[in-house]
Amino acid sequence: MRDNLSAYSQADTEETSTELECFPYSVQHQDEGVCLLVRMGPHRILLDCGLADISSLQKNVSPSSKLPADLVLVSHAHPDHARGLLSLHQVFPSLPICASEVTSKLLPLNWLEQEKIPQFCQALPLRSPIELQKGLVVELFPAGHLPGAVAILLTYTTAQRVYKVLYTGDFFLSNSRLVEGLRLEELRGSDVNVLIVEGTYGTSRHPHRRHQENQLAERINRAIADGNSVLLPTPALGLGQELLMLLRSHHHFTGRDLDIWVDGAVARGCDAYLELLPYLPPSVQNFARHQPLFWDERVRPRVRRLQTEHRNQIGKSPCIILTDITADLSQYCRAETGHWLILLPEKIDVSVRKKYAAPTTIESYLLAQHSDGPGTTQLIHNLRPQHVVFVHGSAAYLADLTSLEELQNRYHLHSPLAGTTVELPIGDTFLQPAAPEANYQGEVTELDTVINISLPDTITGDPRWRQFADTGLIEARWQGEELVLRGLTPRELLNQNSDRYIIPDVDCCGTCRHQRGQRCWNPASPLYNFRVTLEGYCPAFEENQ
Structure with missing residues (x-):
């Protein structure tokens, strides 16, 4: 286990307490997803279940209850946090599974191949402390990132003291098109002992969200102006709907004679969002009062579900297609459909070929759905926990976070491997081991x-x-x-x-x-700092000598 423990800034004179432990079944987000078992005194709480194979949970059952945990709390509905829940319910039907109301409605989208999904998830209200077991209280706070996504605050009370653990799941401090960001003021002063936080982007720093959107809109706009069609593979939930709202409301596209086609599970995700309209931000609800949120053939650009009878129209004029990240893109990039720009989201694996029947250009873009390094450290400094446990990210990115001196000097930092118990004693003082080498002299x-x-x-x-x-x-x-x-x-x-x-x-x-x-890179050009097509041109052109 890579466990970087720092000296707590104020030595605690209380007796060492080992009432808190964290056992990660999986901490990554690309392969197995996230699944953590937290012990608070006698209580065992499973946080998320992004495991494709739950056999490790089946092996670790309590002799008394015959269950792998006392209850399951789900942060949000993305597959890397929820894909194993249905199997878990089928094997352990008496195991309580709880989430926010919106997440409970979105979870079935993880198993579209199954005809009937039982209602196994209990909906909990937001910002309302609920005692789920004696001495154990849970409270959910909106975390940004995805509708229904929550940060989970667990409070365990004994006769001696109160223990608090906050699990962020995936969180985003910034507002996006369809989700309001996590509000730090709601969590500030909550006296958290342990913070379990994602580190998807490590210490990376991102441009402002609106700048990311404008860069992406500008690239799509230039592609359409050049007579190209644009293909956007996305996950079923979250990014695809954000892109649709961006395309419908950005000044480059409003009123434009353009078809936007939505295919596969992304279209099913749009349908799910429409059923959750009362839970979306007021600005989105106001938009929906004047025109349909997604499906609209009257207002330009037209947004339509891609049906079989529409496929022959693809490529006759420039269009935009949103489809699943797992889709075979060759069904769109067919011969005689013109040139295609395939835009791939950063941090999401999409399988693409080197060659398609139609000429293609493949590029990537950033439209972040998680907080960057400064956002992560901002959250930590606002909560001031004794322990910080980093999960959900590549080993290198998590090591970057545990190497930050500003964190090492104030908190006990942990970046655990799967299958290794992390003890989280409260009131003990740790010695600071040597930090891993992160800088190189040259x-x-x-x-x-x-x-x-x-x-x-x-x-x-x-x-x-x-x-x-x-x-x-x-x-x-x-x-x-x-x-x-x-x-x-x-x-x-x-x-x-x-x-x-x-x-x-x-x-x-x-x-x-x-x-x-x-x-x-020409400051005099209107395209300065934007990605450009090689055949493009602007008045600030200077020949390359």
Whole structure:
């Protein structure tokens, strides 16, 4: 177990207490999802169940109750937090499973292949402390990220003291199109002892949410203007509906003669959102009073469900398609359907081919659904817990968080491996072990025409090195006073060297001296800091000598 324990800023004179433990069945989000067992005194609470295989839970049952936990609390309805719940209910039908009311309504979308899903999830109200077992109180707070997503506050009271554990699930401090962000003021001053928090983005810093939306809208707008169609593979819940609201309300698309087609489970997700309209933010409800939230053939751009009879229309004119991340994209990128721009969301695995029957350009975009590094540390500093347990993220990103000096000096930090118990004693003082190596000393050598940056070979021991150095090419950019290096991926190189041939004597972005990494770096250009197509052009063009 990677367990980084820091000295608590104020030594506690109370007796050491081991009333709190956390046993992670799984802490990742790409393969198995998240599933944590928290013990608070005699109570065993299972937080989420994103396991595809629940056999590990079946092996760990209590001899007295014959159950793997006393109850299950679900943070939200995404598969990496909920996919194992149906199997868990089928094997242990007497095990109580609780979530917010909205989450209880969205959960069945995880098992669309099954005809009838039993109503196994008990709905709990928001912001209302409820004693589920003697001495154990649970309270749910909206966490942003997805409708119904909650942060779960557990309070266990003994004759000696009160213990509090907060589990964020996936959280987002910023407001998005369809969900209001987590409100720090609701949790501030709650005297939390243990915070179990996601670390999806590690210490990464993101642009403002509106800036991310504008960049994405601008890229889609240019693709449509160039006569291309746009394909957006997304999860069934969350991102797909956010994209639809962005496309319906952004000034680039309002009133535009354009078809937006929605296919597969994403369309089912839209139907589910429509049934939950009273739970969505007031601005969304107000929008829905004047025009349909999703399905609308009257107001441009038109949003329609993609039916079998519509498929022959695809490609006759530029359009936008939202479909499942698991869909075979070749059913859309067919011969004689024109050029396609396939936009892939960062941090979500989507299977794509190198070649399709139609010419394609494949790019990625950021429209964050989780808080970035500064948002995570902001939450921690507002709650000031004694212990912080990082889950839900790659091992490297979680190690980045546990290496932050601003956190090490104030909190006990844990980044546990699956299958290892984390004891969370309250009132004990820990010694600070050596922090893992996160910085590398190097040298810069200026030559006549190039600059060499030399780093020690110890950097290759980090699992991220192979991806960084995969192509042997890097991109550098300034971030304040710091120079940030980023490895170029094979996908980016394939995209830049695709079947679009750029003639050297044509004035376009591909031959402009300010275009690097398919992004414009000319402050005088209206495309500055935006990704550009190589055949694009703007008045600030300067020939690449």
